[in-house]
Amino acid sequence: MVNPIFNRPKIAKLQLVILYLLLASLFFACSPTTVQPKEGVWYQVREGETLDAIAQRFSVDVILIQRENQIYDARDIFVGMNIFIPRTQGIGVxxxxxxxxxxxxxxxxxxxxxxxxxxxxxxxxxxxxxxxxxxxxxxxxxxxxxxxxxxxxxxxxxxxxxxxxxxxxxxxxxxxxxxxxxxxxxxxxxxxxxxxxxxxxxxxxxxxxxxxxxxxxxxxxxxxxx
Incomplete structure (x- = not known):
């Protein structure tokens, strides 16, 4: 009986399977992930505006704007700052x-x-x-x-x-x-x-x-x- 360790056809087949699995894992790892874009618009803060006034203008809860832009204090905005206004057209109210x-x-x-x-x-x-x-x-x-x-x-x-x-x-x-x-x-x-x-x-x-x-x-x- 032939020792399976030295059965070259079987070893070659196993190597092909391993190679296939490695290539497949590399393919999926490198494939780009599809990211769904968020609904909303970018807005630049103007002089004299407050976060509450901006939220009221877009009919969006100010808390949603703070959460999306990581604004922990509504007074931390400044003129020229670009903020993302999520879920416009009343969504989220x-x-x-x-x-x-x-x-x-x-x-x-x-x-x-x-x-x-x-x-x-x-x-x-x-x-x-x-x-x-x-x-x-x-x-x-x-x-x-x-x-x-x-x-x-x-x-x-x-x-x-x-x-x-x-x-x-x-x-x-x-x-x-x-x-x-x-x-x-x-x-x-x-x-x-x-x-x-x-x-x-x-x-x-x-x-x-x-x-x-x-x-x-x-x-x-x-x-x-x-």
């Missing part, structure tokens, strides 16, 4: 937000400067916009509704929540003084409070939130561009 925008028209609760926008801030999520007192301390109802809550909330200090119907509510925090009462129906533009520094706050300002069916959303989606 929840149906609740889109429905809410069509049901209500808001005004700015204060004409103060935006000192902090909606989005991540120092590693934590900031669920509203902060407005300074440089245009006065009066706080106005952003839209007509019923005062659902008036009192103190943890972190927010003296707080007012107005129910505008259809699952839409607005919150006004850190107040010094109230000018309305719980259960009262207020009209848009009614003076409801005075800016303060109550709760978790580092200075006199208004923290303003919009909630749609319990979801805290970017107030700039509801407020007029200014």
């Amino acid at each position: 929840s149906p609740q937000i889109e429905a809410g925008r069509g049901q209500i028209r808001m005004i700015w609760p204060s004409l103060g400067t935006i000192s902090s926008g909606f989005g991540k801030r120092q590693g934590r999520m900031h669920h509203g916009v902060d407005l300074t007192r440089d245009q006065g301390k009066d706080i106005l109802a952003a839209s007509s509704g019923v005062v659902e809550f008036l009192g103190v909330q943890s972190g927010y200090g003296r707080t007012i929540i107005i129910d505008h119907g259809n699952g839409i509510k607005t919150l006004y925090a850190h107040n010094e003084k109230f000018y309305t009462k719980k259960g009262r129906r207020v009209k848009q533009g009614t003076k409801i409070a005075k800016m303060g520094n109550t709760g978790r706050s580092t200075g006199i300002h208004l923290h303003f939130e919009v909630r749609v069916n319990g979801e805290k959303v970017n107030p700039l989606r509801f407020l007029p561009v200014r």
Whole structure:
């Protein structure tokens, strides 16, 4: 009987199989990987623009822009910076937000400067916009509704929540003084409070939130561009 170790035809066949496997692995390793392009556009930041304003212009949540461009603080953008705006044409906006925008028209609760926008801030999520007192301390109802809550909330200090119907509510925090009462129906533009520094706050300002069916959303989606 012939020793299989010295069976040359079998050894040659085995070598061919090994060579074939090596060539196949090299072929697949060198083949280009197909990458699906992301939906969106590139945009260059202009003078005076904020990330919130850009997000509002393209109807995209500011958090999506921050995530795509690895912007951890919305204030870190600069003039001339190229950023990718993902999912334009309203994609990525929840149906609740889109429905809410069509049901209500808001005004700015204060004409103060935006000192902090909606989005991540120092590693934590900031669920509203902060407005300074440089245009006065009066706080106005952003839209007509019923005062659902008036009192103190943890972190927010003296707080007012107005129910505008259809699952839409607005919150006004850190107040010094109230000018309305719980259960009262207020009209848009009614003076409801005075800016303060109550709760978790580092200075006199208004923290303003919009909630749609319990979801805290970017107030700039509801407020007029200014």
